[in-house]
Amino acid sequence: MNGILTFFGGLVNGLGEVWAHKFRSLLSMAGIILGVAALVAMVGVVQGMIGEVRDYFERTGGITRLMVEPREPPDEQLHIAHLSPGLTFRDVEAIRQGSPLVTWIDPEVSLGWRRYSHAGRNESAPLRGVLPDRREILRLQLREGRFIGDLDIADASPVVVLGSWLGEQFFPDGGAVGERISLHGRQYRIIGVLEPLGGHDAGGWFRWQDRVGYIPVTTGMKRFNGNDRLNSLAVQVADVAFLEDAMEQVRNVLLHTRRGIRDFEVTTMEEQLMEFRRMERSFTFALGGVAGISLLVGGIGIMNVMLAVINERIREIGVRKAVGARGSDIFIQFLAEAVVISVVGGMIGMMASVGLVVMLGEIVEAEQFRIVLSPAAMVAGFLFSVTIGVASGIYPAMRAARLNVIEALRYE
Amino acid sequence: MSLVKSENLTKTYRMGDETVRALDGVSLRIDPGEFVAILGPSGSGKSTLMHILGFMDSPSAGRLRFEGGEVSQIGRARRSWYRANRIGFVFQAFNLLPRLSVTDNVLLPVVYGRSGIRDRKSLARVALERVGMTHRARHLPNQLSGGERQRAAIARALVNSPALVLADEPTGNLDSQNVDRIMALFGELAAEGHTIVVVTHDEHVAGFARRRIRMHDGRITEDSSMDV
Known part of the structure; x- marks a missing residue:
């Protein structure tokens, strides 16, 4: 005391x-x-x-994401490597049918930076061809309109969903849906405008993502590339518990579409996490x-x-x-x-x-x-x-x- | 019963290769209510004697009893208690703490004495009244004159009603007028029953005391009681 x-x-x-x-x-x-x-x-x-x-x-799928990455085939397959079609949209369909453990499939046709033109105004921004699944994985919110749907994929329709930044540039007062925007010398119908990804004060990667415009992956293949090649492919598995099995499934399916040539690798995010x-x-x-x-x-x-x-x-x-x-x-x-x-x-x-x-x-x-x-x-x-x-x-x-x-x- | 009783007190220091005998067999007895001056030139051992009487130092040999108890048996923490509660110190340089008010300076022994006294303020007031310093209670030491500072220091020495007040050259820093006032104050305190020991080299100062102990080379050379 x-x-x-x-x-x-x-x-x-x-x-x-x-x-x-x-x-x-x-x-x-x-x-x-x-x-x-x-x-x-x-x-x-x-x-x-x-x-x-x-x-x-977290936003790009976290640890339930599996990525398909290109790899040099083993030596004994080098002489037949050209027989593999590589990463194509057929992989997407095959996985959908042959890998029930996969909930979302996320292929992408990266179309680089493109010039978006509307009413005499031009802006440069990235353009990507994706599936409707992309919306679920990135949890994209729409400010107006809708995201790419299955019909758009089936028809390879000339429609575009603008990232929040593009929407802000061209239609600061809204009303973008139904308007047309010129891309790559063609008219695309705007079907939706996204909300900013990380809220208004987010930085870095999120701001970058907010610039992107999305078109159906099939549209990207047909109208831009003229082939069905993909730039990247990833899938989401429902639960971490299924990760190993899902990997096996995807590997088997892809071996089939690649005619047995092991020119790919299925990887997890574990390494990135580490x-x-x-x-x-x-x-x-x-x-x-x-x-x-x-x-x-x-x-x-x-x-x-x-x-x-x-x-x-x-x-x-x-x-x-x-x-x-x-x-x-x-x-x-x-x-x-x-x-x-x-x-x-x-x-x-x-x-x-x-x-x-x-x-x-x-x-x-x-x-x-x-x-x-x-x-x-x-x-x-x-x-x-x-x-x-x-x-x-x-x-x-x-x-x-x-x-x-x-x-x-x-x-x- | 005697308040202080020493037998053959000896204190030796080692200074380099030499052994210095600061006290060389001092035997004395001080009774309650005495007013004693210890006189002697510097180096005579009077300060050493005062330090030992004040529980600040221990003798190398000899016996010392204080209030009937053997001082050598007292442990270090208990010595602090004695310094706070049974001994009052007055110094040549006043030694008031510059950032504390007069009252807080006076209360230092109460704080460290751990007596559990609640009403500290009235203790300080009584002590300051006794030395005529109530009007300066809230002042800081540097706002006081030399004489006032020494009176505040005396109030500090008295605050716990000690058995023995030790004053080490208490007038060394004062002018002659204040010397007389302070020494007269000690005289009054002794008359009231306080036991006062003043260490000094000044014959005039020693003249105020009723008993004078003269020291030289660590020995008592004269011990004279003087009836007033």
Whole structure:
């Protein structure tokens, strides 16, 4: 009880000391302030980047996605490799019939950047040929109209769904559905306009996706390429539990369509996931290390100042001991002062971190990723700074507590 | 019963290869209510004696009893308790803490004494009243004159009603007018029953005390009681 009272008195006393030497206190807090601010900003940057990647990962199918990727056929098949038709739309139909574990099939004909023209206005944006399934996988929301349907696929109709950015450019007031837009020298009927993918303040990949225009995959094959080749093919499996079996199914089906030539590979997102986790970890360690070092430097700063303070106040320590203070009283008094410095520094650091995150956000811009102000990081930074402050106050406080009362009283 | 009783107190220091005998067999007895001056040139051992009497230092040899108890048996934490509650200190340089008000300075021994007293303010008021400093209770030490500072320091020494007040050259930093006032105050306190020991090298100051102990080279060379 007495110890607590003494500590509380020490805190009040420490506040007085900090206030009495404002500039020196600020200097001694500088390390802690910068350390906390750096920690919070670093975590914000990492979380922003990681969050972006994670969103992308989730939104593109997550771990239930299987990808069909081209591969060099094995040596014994090299001489017959030309017999394989490669990745074609026939694969899509075969998978649909032969792989019941697959819920969505996601082929794509990438048509690169195209010029979209309407009412004398031109914009360049990516164009892709896809199935209706794409809407389910990316969870695309429509601002108006509808997405590509099965009939559009069957008829290879000249219809287009505009990404939100294109819709904004050509029809800022809406009313796009039914209008015609010129693509590749032909008229396409607009059947829908998408909502922005990640909400209005999303960055990076989502903004990129919002530019894309979609046409039926069959339209892309017939009207643009004149063949049924696909640029990529992926499928979604209903549940992770079926992943292995679904892989087997897809592999078997494709071996059939490829005439037995193993010029493809079915891969999971696992590798990407591992890569992503590795990246997350190394970022956290690297940036956390930087922030940790700056907090450590802050702690050394506090220790340095506390040692100087104690040297300045040897006489005071002597007087206090002479009138009855025990070593533990002196210890608690100076430890409380270090606590005050680190707590005040930590709080200023938390405030500074908000400013730093806002400033970094301005510099980085939403195009790349958003910087997240993490309350957890603020609290962690604060607690860490207080811990460091207390730890760095222990040694000076011990020195103060051990001073000999007679020598301390004689000290000039 | 005697308040302080020492037998053959010896204190030796090692300074380099040499052994210095700061106290060389000091035997004395101080009774409650006495007003004693310990006189002697610097190096005579008077400060060492005061430190030992004040629980700040321990003798190398010899016996010392305080209020009937053997001082060498007292542990370190208990010594702090004695300094807070049973001994009052007055220093040459006043030694008030500059950032504390007069009242808070006076209350330091109460804070560290852990007596559990709730009404600290009235304790401080009583002590400040005794030295005539109530009007300065809220001032900071640097707003006081030298004489006022020493009176505040005396109030601090008195606040816990100690058995013994030790003053180490209490007038060394004062002008002659204040010297007389402070020493007169000690005289009054002694008359009220406080036990006062003043260490000084000044014959004039020692003249205020009723008993004078003269020291030289760590020994008592004269111990004279003077009836007033």
